[in-house]
Amino acid sequence: MAGYTKSVERLQAEFLKLPGIGARSAERLAFHILKATEEEALALAEAIREVKANVRPCARCFNLAEGELCAVCSDPRRDTDVICVVEQPKDVLSLEDTGAYNGLYHVLMGQIVPLEGTGPEDLTIDALLQRVGSGQVREVIMATNPTVAGDATALYIIDQLKPFTNVTVTRLARGLPAGGSIELASKSILSDAIAERRKL
Amino acid sequence: MAGYTKSVERLQAEFLKLPGIGARSAERLAFHILKATEEEALALAEAIREVKANVRPCARCFNLAEGELCAVCSDPRRDTDVICVVEQPKDVLSLEDTGAYNGLYHVLMGQIVPLEGTGPEDLTIDALLQRVGSGQVREVIMATNPTVAGDATALYIIDQLKPFTNVTVTRLARGLPAGGSIELASKSILSDAIAERRKL
16 A cells, blocks of 8 residues: 555645645645545635636736626726736735725736746737727836846836827836835845935 | 635635645635646646545544545455554554555544543544454554553553453554664653663
8 A cells, every 4th residue: 555545645646736835735735625524625626616717817907807807997986097017916916905006907917037938928018008009098107026027027018108108107116115124125225215215 | 905806715715724824825825726727726626526525434444445445454465363553544654654564454533632522432442342352353553652642542442452362462662763863862762762672
């Protein structure tokens, strides 16, 4: 007998494929499912099925949606003349948590990373240009990550947006992170903070 | 918008119920499922369903089984006159991995821990006594954990086995763990090693 029963081994193997789950954790999770009531265990299986069946990209902004449009795009109170461009749906949630933004979003679904074979055509940039070209948009806020790949992605998109002369293109401010310390800030953070200093 | 879509939040909540999975991990797992292909994600859901549908305790020894009997009990090459008593199915696997044992098992499905409300009646002790009483059994090896609760469970069972005078009751040896060091061994380990020293 090399191991547990076939079903248990298969479940362990499936858990092992998940990110951050090693052999020990996979075993513990499989045994948790074994010990759990039928109802509890099947609730997880059903939740996985439902996500795959129901969740799709928003037809307008590519944020996660259960219907045609996501919760932001289908909210009539949002400003439709501002689009905030982010890399992934998680970033939408982080920005929404601030309560500081009331416009729409556009989720790129990645970054331009040529070394990994991800080019502009793999992102939702064409759809963004179409939205901006529709004429309603007044401002596009670049909110890609403050990293080399995020900046490269933003630069490419800013270049593509140049023909839309009546659209203001902005990007999120850079500087010292609130709650941080100058002592621990990296060179790049301090350089940004100096370069983008504000008049008081 | 408070969070992701309902399906995604439900999936996160289900992952959060698993042992060792915190809020961050649950979110990462949910996003992994979102990004995974339909086939990959449903393979996990199906594996959970299969385990709950197929895996049950072995009718003889309570080890995990997919049919009536587990892999050990249904193997005709095993010695049927020795029973090794373990606390849980995982222990069967650990002992099988050694290749040093060719008898049968009996899985107690827990320990006697009165403070947690687990008494002898919650374990499979009655079934063990019936097996021993069937007359084929020559030796019962106690392989509960070398802990207070494991020892208490073993003592209770040894007491119950006293009427079977033709059955030898043994327990796993205690002493220094192979690969360990005397310097790092605890008092209990060293006491066991002295008390159970072997003549060379």
